[in-house]
Amino acid sequence: MTCGACCATFRASFHWLELASAGGTVPDELTAQLTPHLAVMHGTHAGQGRCCALDGAVGKQVSCRIYPQRSSPCRDFRWSGEDGIYDERCEKARARHGLPPLMQPHAPPTNPDRAA
Numbered sequence: 423m424t425c426g427a428c429c430a431t432f433r434a435s436f437h438w439l440e441l442a443s444a445g446g447t448v449p450d451e452l453t454a455q456l457t458p459h460l461a462v463m464h465g466t467h468a469g470q471g472r473c474c475a476l477d478g479a480v481g482k483q484v485s486c487r488i489y490p491q492r493s494s495p496c497r498d499f500r501w502s503g504e505d506g507i508y509d510e511r512c513e514k515a516r517a518r519h520g521l522p523p524l525m526q527p528h529a530p531p532t533n534p535d536r537a538a
């Protein structure tokens with residue numbers, strides 16, 4: 423909601439069986455073939471781009487246009503501090519976009535979206 427750094431940093435690739443045309447959920451038109459077995463979200467091919475399904479401004483207000491249909495890697499990505507667990511990849515993506523850390527290793531999370 424207020425971050426989106428991971429969606430504008432990492433390659434979002436997944437097995438082609440997750441494509442809508444194969445019985446999955448991810449709209450084919452938002453993807454490209456990465457390997458014989460993997461599809462990738464447009465914009466994230468090089469691993470440093472921005473997913474074509476990401477709306478808004480990273481670090482301010484963002485949303486995923488296909489949130490209910492997103493692929494398993496998107497569903498599985500953890501924000502740093504989720505369940506009290508530090509996540510280096512999340513923190514790296516945030517740092518790349520000039521955003522402050524959500525959590526220091528072994529410290530309580532500070533994500534305002536998830537604060538109790």
Ligand code: SF4
Pocket residue numbers: 428429434463473474475476477485486487488489492493496
């Ligand atoms: S599909 Fe949605 S959750 Fe996945 S990388 Fe793109 S914007 Fe982010």
